[in-house]
Amino acid sequence: MISYNTKDWFTFIFHFHKSDTVRKLFPIMIAIGIYSALVGYLEIHYFKVNKNDYIHNIPIMHGMLGFVISLLLVFRTNTAYDRWWEGRKLWGGLVNSSRNLAIKLSAVLKDENDRNFFRKYIPLYADILHKHLKDADTSKQLFEDVELEIDQHKHKPNQLKRIMYHKINDLYDAKKISGDQLITLNEELTAFTDICGACERIKNTPIPYSYSAFIKKFIFFYTMTLPFGYSVSLGYLVAPVVVFIFYVLASLELIAEEIEDPFGDDENDLPTKKISENIKKHIEELI
Template sequence: MIIYESNKSWLRDVKHLYRSYTMQKIVRSTLWVGAGMALISYLVIDVFKLTHWRIETGTFSLLGIVLSILLVFRTNSAYDRWWEGRRQWGNLVNNCRTLAMLLHAALPASDLPSRRYLAAHIANFCLALKEHLRGGVKINELIHVSPEEQALYATKNHLPNYIATQIQVQVQEKVRSGDLTGEDLINIKMHTQTLLDVAGACERIKKTPIPFSYNVYLKLYISAYTLILPFGLLPDFGYAGIGLIMFIFFAFIGVELMAEEIEDPFGLDCNDLPIGDIAHTIKQNVYELLEVGHPEETRPKELYQKVF
């Protein structure tokens, strides 16, 4: 995600915009359209001399209104998905912090093994969910995982589910041992359940893109609109109409491709959500709340085994 300070520098923000792969794609597409329009203009004006073939500009106004309505709906739908993803990860931050706070208040201060175990698993849930929403969990990114656990994790199709289950199992064992009370369990359960609620909501966003027919139709509409523009602009503007066509295409295809980029907010595009940074922030916060040191410290050998 491109990090910037809004309302600070107009020109600097515009300069950073080109860092976006989508913006580079828009510019390349616009240049290709310009080259195509130059060829069409040459054929229309100089070869076939069809400048008397024209479409009234009012027609383009009507078609442009329809296209604008479609693009507004497309942009709003994509942004809703992006914002819903941000809300879910904000909810994950709050619940992980609250869960760590409740565990810190309820667990005995001397029970460092359980504190470390739970801190590592809460952090690993967020790290695993981050990659689960991308290309697949990278087990080597998880913290304080023994070789045996790595082998076990590799067999799981939905690693965030398994890690959340292990957190709940650990809490249940502490209740049975008397370190946590039934009231503690009720308070904690709500937040462990939210971990899977957030995962499910993010999966819904990830696996339900905008309907394919709608997506293709909009692209065909933009392409057809661009192809007939020469017959409305060239008779009046000549070769200067090429620049106008490029600008109109730049506006329409830019909105479409930017909406397409943020439609899946969990990827690695420049305008996607910084869920990697959020996951690492949760990791730091959880370790601080449970007072078990820094998350990057080497895990004690005796903690490689599951602690109850």
């Protein structure tokens, strides 16, 4: 995730980051510029199109469709941002649940071996969930002195939660915690699974294909027809104008594509690795 000063907005104008849409769209922007200039040349010098020809009225269509495409893109970006923000709230909930579980365990556990177990296993859940959402392989040994008996072909966060729950149940059987304390601790562990399931819902449920494909086709054909209507009025200036319009429309779609999956490796995705490291730091301070 990119860290920046929101008030220093002049820097955004003149600084190009590697995640900027200009870099991604530059080749196709050049192609559209050449295409627009060619259409303008053919209309003006070859076909001798003037303002009395019907083709000059095409901008009427663009005016009507411009409102439609703006609504589609606003809905698209809002939907993508809602997914990004929901992912951030879920990981904020994981931070709080981890802290609450650690605080409660620090009060009820007296044996140092039990405290040491949860001191290392609670942060492991956030770390494994981070790798699980990125589809990365989770090593069997995340700490030097902790070996996890995890089947790499099964659901890793569920396996780790099962280990912790069995440990808490063993504490209850050994009379180290009471029944009321068992219920209280179970609430925090249940929150772990709820958060994991919600993150998987975001990860595994992309925007419907037909909707995403329609917007891309709409932007493409809308942009490709612009030179036919504006070449007579703008001349060769139609090329930079069409390129700029395409840049604005396509950039909104690219931004939505990037943030709709907040658990990936893009520059603007959530810093889940950093959050899991902070959880580890806080748990070690609490237990």
